[in-house]
Amino acid sequence: MQNNDDTRCGYVAIVGRPNVGKSTLLNHILGQKLSITSRRPQTTRHQVLGIKTEDGIQTIYVDTPGMHKEQKKAINRYMNRAATSALTGVDAIVFVVDRLKWNHEDQLVLDKLQHASCPVILAVNKVDRIEDKAELMPHLQELADKHDFKAIMPISAQHGHNLKELETMIEGMMPESIHFYPEDQVTDRSSRFMAAELVREKIMRQLGDELPYEMTVEIEEFKHEMRPKGPLLTISALILVERQGQKAIVIGDKGARLKTIGQEARKDMEHMFDAKVMLNLWVKVKGGWSDDDRALKSLGYDYSK
Ligand SMILES: Nc1nc2c(ncn2[C@@H]2O[C@H](COP(=O)(O)OP(=O)(O)OP(=O)(O)O)[C@@H](O)[C@H]2O)c(=O)[nH]1
Ligand SMILES: [Mg+2]
Incomplete structure (x- = not known):
């Protein structure tokens, strides 16, 4: 543990509906596979921490299960709860959406975010797969009207597009604090x-x-x-x-x-x-x-x- 006044440390929740690329984003930022991914929705079932310590800043990313409407089973309630509980006690939130597709589950996530007390960055993911790039700008404008986002960033979690910029912005939001984890620890999971x-x-x-x-x-x-x-x-x-x-x-x-x-x-x-x-x-x-x-x-x- 460090005990230096100059150090910073904080939590960042990565949230969004299933399958938008949250875990892919976590893995790419951490530079290693910590959270499993697949082309199927509802892959992540638990909160998974990815801890990155660099230049005196410790950023603790919280990957979460995709929030979804279907709540028939106990496991779905568990997953939604694991996702929602990540919204409190964090210093920043990255809300991930899939390109130009906005649906009722994105809206469900946004409704939950209205109560969050920290800034929210909207990450519009998978832009590598947008064929007509001209569609992106008007869509970003529409998204901007939905909430007072700190920033809206088009990214590709898979190809690394704009991730450095996203990371720099997140690091700038981390408060002054001692580090909560040893420098070489990358996750809380066994x-x-x-x-x-x-x-x-x-x-x-x-x-x-x-x-x-x-x-x-x-x-x-x-x-x-x-x-x-x-x-x-x-x-x-x-x-x-x-x-x-x-x-x-x-x-x-x-x-x-x-x-x-x-x-x-x-x-x-x-x-x-x-x-x-x-x-x-x-x-x-x-x-x-x-x-x-x-x-x-x-x-x-x-x-x-
Ligand atoms: N083309 C492209 N595919 C991506 C990108 N990011 C993620 N994917 C793919 O999207 C699928 C879902 O990615 P995940 O990271 O598992 O998505 P998730 O949001 O964690 O999903 P849940 O855990 O189910 O909520 C996988 O097949 C990824 O390879 C991207 O930037 N571009
Ligand atoms: Mg996932």
Whole structure:
């Protein structure tokens, strides 16, 4: 921890509806993969901190689940709550939207932001995919009329467009303060959490449209050993689904899909943990977990966080 009067430190919430590119933005700013991403909405389920300390400024980014209207299940209520709770106690908010598409869920997020007591930057993401650039300017003007944004910035989280400018603006908003985290810490999440998320990401990416949203991953074993050739991690993960049919989908023909999921997750884990990884995956049916508060809690969906 630093104790210098010149240091600055603060929190920045990254919010928006599902699939607009919030986690991609966090990862790009941090320069490493901390939060999982996929082309499916509702990929992020928990708050994930990304901590960046540079030139005496510590910026603590809070990635959040996409806010959405559908609240039928306990897990959806959990996700919306995890997103909304990030709006309080932060020094800045980055509200991410997808190009020129403004829908009722963007409006839902904006309604929540009206109560925020800190400045809001609107980041119009995925501009790399706008074909007719002439459409952008009038749209930005329309967005400007919706709220008193501190700034409206067209960005591409994936290609890095305008991200330096965005970061500089955010850093300028961080208050004078001692640093809350050691300089080399990049997240608040445990290695077990990261391992579970990487498996979930590969499932989200592999399963495309037949994807069971009703799927979660629990780490049962996470063992670290020193071997003559270097460190070895043995990780056993349980993939929980709601129904038998979903189990068959995750496993795939003769186990082919589960094998690919395992290979891809292991590759990312070896990179993340800088160790050899032995990954064991199992799939189990546990009906009703996604709408059961107690089951959610035991699976790490903790409302107090
Ligand atoms: N072309 C393009 N695609 C992007 C950009 N940013 C994100 N994406 C893609 O958009 C999809 C969603 O990105 P995520 O970062 O997972 O979105 P999210 O807002 O975190 O989504 P949830 O966690 O579900 O709320 C992924 O396929 C990304 O690769 C961008 O700047 N340009
Ligand atoms: Mg996300």
